[in-house]
Amino acid sequence: MQRVLGIDPGLRLTGYGVVVVNDGQIEPSLLEAGVITLDAKLSLEDRLDQLHRDLTLVIEELKPDHLAVEKLYAHYKHPRTAILMAHARGVVLLAARQHRLPVIHLPSTEVKRAITGYGHASKHQMQAAVQTQCRLATLPSPPDVADAIGIAMTFARRLALTALSQ
Secondary structure, three states, X not given: OEEEEEEEOOOOEEEEEEEEEOOOOOOOEEEEEEEEEOOOOOOHHHHHHHHHHHHHHHHHHHOOOEEEEEOOOOOOOOHHHHHHHHHHXXXXXXXXXXXXXXXXXXXXXXXXXXXXXXXXXXXXXXXHHHHHHOOOOOOOOOHHHHHHHHHHHHHHHHHHHHHHHO
16 A cells, blocks of 8 residues: 655645555545645745645655655746745655655646646646546535645556556
8 A cells, every 4th residue: 555645835825635545456545635724924934834844744644655746837927936836845845855755746737637638627627537536525625635636646546557567
């Protein structure tokens, strides 16, 4: 059995999802998902500190074997957004290293393609696909949670296929 923690990093909301894939199976099952909400009134430094503390609690409680995080994507029209997001992503990587978790970096287009079949799926399409695949009664909300679950599911399936092929 492997537990994968998927993270969709952000400075306001950081989504997380933990899935479990059992030996001999390909499809993971959702263990837990949620969102770390950061206080937008705090300074950048204080939000990063809050993210580190809250993410550390998630890691210590859920005890994942791997951490999968969305790769940083920088659009030339919004370089400031990419720089700010890199701060949150750096905190995620630090927390993973401190807990000796192997990290996989997944492009959002790969995750969207694996979950919805389309690499440029909308937030709503991701939410609906995750809801269906995880058999959830409602859409995972906010969308950051669906993205984090999708990240975890994509890597868990990759792990499972690798294990089965060996």
